[in-house]
Amino acid sequence: MPNIAVLRDPHSLPNGLERPVVAVGNFDGLHRGHRAVIDKTLSLARRLDRPSAILTFEPHPRDFFRPQAPVFRLTPLAEKTLIAGELGLAALIVLSFNAETAKMEAADFVEQWLVDRLHISAVIIGTDFRFGARRSGTSEFLAQEGARCGFQVEILPEVATSEALRVSSSAVRSALEAGNISLASELLGHRWFVTGEVLHGEKRGRSLGFPTANLRLDPSCRLRHGIYAVRVLLDGRVHEAVASFGRRPTFDNGAPLLEIFIFDFEGDLYGKSLIVEFVDWLRGEEKFESVEALVSQMRRDAADARRVLANNARGREASIFARQVA
Secondary structure (H helix, E strand, C coil): CCCCEEEECCCCCCCCCCCCEEEECCCCCCCHHHHHHHHHHHHHHHHHCCCEEEEEEECCHHHHHCCCCCCCCCCCHHHHHHHHHHCCCCEEEEEECCHHHHCCCHHHHHHHHHHHHCCCCEEEEECCCCECHHHCECHHHHHHHHHHHCCEEEEECCCECCCCCECCHHHHHHHHHCCCHHHHHHHHCCCCEEEEECECCCCHHHHCCCCCEEECCCCCCCCCCEEEEEEEEECCEEEEEEEEEECCCCCCCCCCEEEEEECCCCCCCCCCEEEEEEEEEEEECCCCCCHHHHHHHHHHHHHHHHHHHHHCCCCCCCCCCHHHCC
16 A cells, blocks of 8 residues: 555644645545646655645535535545555645634635645645635635745646546536446546445345445445446455445345445455445446346346456556555
């Protein structure tokens, strides 16, 4: 696993992280637009011989302001940390977003966080970044503050795909909600993935001949319910698999669950930590009239997933965990 320091609400930075070059933002998904900001952060940090870091917020500010309508989190903190480490950042600095943070004026954010606590050398932001109470802090304001306080400010434009589709976290969420894995992957610049610990379930899959590893995803997840071809990282090895995300309408129509059938695998997975990478959508969730009809479809799903994964020659190149394979 990549080595990255995770610092929550630090009052100062530890040895080795002094005077960092910092990218500031929510960075949900760490998509291609975010990558441009992070690439600039890494390159400037190398040029200045300073450590590189992300400053982000937990919970997502929209969750604080609208708790009744939580954001579909593309990268909860564990996933965000994994990607940030893979990208080569030295630190992930997490600022708690609460009532005090929400009412902090833009100038106070600069003084208290960027200057007094972090002593930054430079800050990198996207052109549409807003901060401070009432979103009053703009990229232009930050540039002025940088000139006044003695740190560099780099402002990067937004990124679009080859089809001129604006890259954004919202666009990725919409693609996943529609089950459009290929579009989500294009926008992200890597395959979307989830992490989790294997839970004990009803063990129904075992009786059907398809023993599954069950993960409970982040409650905010609005991935389209259905069947997916996936790859799984387990103990440093990548396994191919088929997965169902949904409520199991044939049986209990319960809370959403990710159920993964790993091909050609035997062993106890309970309590194991998995990374599950989504490669393609196969079909929507269905209710079957009989268990026999369900099992027949599951066999077809497994065969379809094997074909998709076999034809996905570039899949490993787009994998966020490619460098973690033993």
